[in-house]
Amino acid sequence: MTSRRLLLTLLVVVTGALVLAPIASADLWSPESGGSPNADDIDWLYKFVFAVAIIVFVGVEGVLLYSVFKFKARKGAVAAQIRGNTRLEIGWTVGAAVILVILATLTFVKLDDIRNPPDSGPDGLQLADTSRRLPPNGKSLNICVNGQQYIWRYTYADDCRTGKNLGAPFAYEEMVVPVNTTVTLDIGSQDVAHSWWIPKLGGKFDAIPGYTNHTWFKVPGKFGLKPGGTVFFGQCAELCGRNHANMTARVRAVSVDEYQRWLEQRKTDIKAAEEAAAAERKKLDSSTTQTP
The missing domain is CATH 2.60.40.420 (Cupredoxins -  blue copper proteins)
Structure with a gap:
């Protein structure tokens, strides 16, 4: 077995072990959740960002692969000399800015629920008010x-x-x-x-x-x-x-x-x-x- 093949096999084995390990993989694509509202909000935010990233990735790679096969070098063909497309450049700049604004807005909306704890529920342990700044009414x-x-x-x-x-x-x-x-x-x-x-x-x-x-x-x-x-x-x-x-x-x-x-x-x-x-x-x- 060549050193290159051995290295590839080792990489596959290590990657597989990490993916199959429950602690290492967690929820695989996002943080673990289900035990607390703040964990659920963190998980939802990760999944939303991941979904947006997948859409951007598929779109960019799709255009790239289309361009590679559509405009690949051919015998006798002369490539067109294109200096730029103003509308296209404005389009992807504005599109990227809109995506960033959406992600930032949702992050700040969720951040309030992630950082600031609510009071204990009516079925929870009944505690006297204290001078604590967390949560809002001090019941924790x-x-x-x-x-x-x-x-x-x-x-x-x-x-x-x-x-x-x-x-x-x-x-x-x-x-x-x-x-x-x-x-x-x-x-x-x-x-x-x-x-x-x-x-x-x-x-x-x-x-x-x-x-x-x-x-x-x-x-x-x-x-x-x-x-x-x-x-x-x-x-x-x-x-x-x-x-x-x-x-x-x-x-x-x-x-x-x-x-x-x-x-x-x-x-x-x-x-x-x-x-x-x-x-x-x-x-x-x-x-x-x-x-x-």
Whole structure:
């Protein structure tokens, strides 16, 4: 086998492996969606831009191929000397400008829904108004997302800026949220740059030391109907060190009742752990004091 054929075979194999890999291919032609309204808007925008690009591509390539075969060199034929066509040049300039205006307009229309979270639904977790600027009326479950080599820590807080929590200070790896509830995330890092990414719940946001990024999602109620809820998987999307590939993330969307039971259990577990740690410290202090 020649080196050229070997290279071509390797290219086909690698391309096929990437296309068939579910995580690498996502929705293949567009970002994943279905888990949150902002993810759906991002997906729709990608698909619209892709459709316009296909139309432009087919049109341009069609004219190119037609011209190549229609006006290819022939024996004895003399090519016409054409200096330009003013109407044609004005036409494709105006056409390109119109396409850009349409894309820009739709992008800005959708951008408002993508960036600005709505309030939680009537069937979601009922939260008191806070001073948060997101969402409009401040009704959201605020979770602080902290990236660290090589795990995610989630702190459940009324407001990440004050540090006030709900009695369940933190959880690792898996974030549990109620459905029909707007969840606002304050994303940061305590060591190096990471990137929070749950594809079905919207775009990815970098976790940067000393800086806080904000995003949100709102999982529809249908995902909380089955026992145990629905799990959305993600991955750190920024090369952050030797164990970067192991820095996975999970969001479990459950019913409001199941979320409240989980929260109460977290409170109980954390209180028990703190009491056990205090008892061990007291025992250690006593043994240290008694040692001659």
